[in-house]
Amino acid sequence: MFDGLLRFASVLALAAMAAISVESHAQNLERGRQLYENHCQTCHTAQVHGRKNRTAIGIGDLREIVDRWQANQALRWSREEIEDVVQFLANTRYFFVTRAH
Ligand code: HEC
Numbered sequence: 001m002f003d004g005l006l007r008f009a010s011v012l013a014l015a016a017m018a019a020i021s022v023e024s025h026a027q028n029l030e031r032g033r034q035l036y037e038n039h040c041q042t043c044h045t046a047q048v049h050g051r052k053n054r055t056a057i058g059i060g061d062l063r064e065i066v067d068r069w070q071a072n073q074a075l076r077w078s079r080e081e082i083e084d085v086v087q088f089l090a091n092t093r094y095f096f097v098t099r100a101h
Contacts, residue, residue, distance in 0.1 A: 031081070032088025039075055040085075049093035059096055062086050 055065065063086050070077040070085075077085070090096060 028080075028084045029088050029091060032084035032086070033092075035077070035081055036085050036088055039073060040069065049089060059086065059090055059094075062089060062094065062096075 055061065063082070066086050066089070067082055070082060
């Protein structure tokens with residue numbers, strides 16, 4: 001009886017943790033989307049990220065390029081904001097198949 005309860009409780013805890021992480025993840029992607037649409041999309045269409053000879057070939061390159069662009073635009077994004085935009089682009093434009101480096 002006690003054993004069953006314990007198992008039930010741990011399943012609940014796991015489910016709650018999963019729900020929280022999905023939610024905060026979605027929130028960050030949403031912030032990334034907003035930042036990108038407000039500050040970056042004005043210049044290039046989304047096509048720039050899908051061109052054949054694109055310069056961002058891995059998440060590390062992408063992070064560098066995003067950082068360069070936000071500095072170039074004097075946006076003063078925080079680490080978290082840069083990361084949100086990187087994750088947004090990685091999830092919606094790049095779909096890197098190689099592991100992050
Ligand atoms: C002044 C216009 C302009 C603005 C503003 C701009 N970009 Fe760009 N971006 C470009 C052009 C032009 C290219 C393609 C030439 C190049 O790679 O330098 C490019 C290329 C890129 C690439 C590489 C695409 C690839 O895979 O080859 C990324 C990533 C990128 N921009 C991200 C951003 C982000 C993030 C912002 C906002 C902080 C931003 N850009 C704002 C003009 C702009």
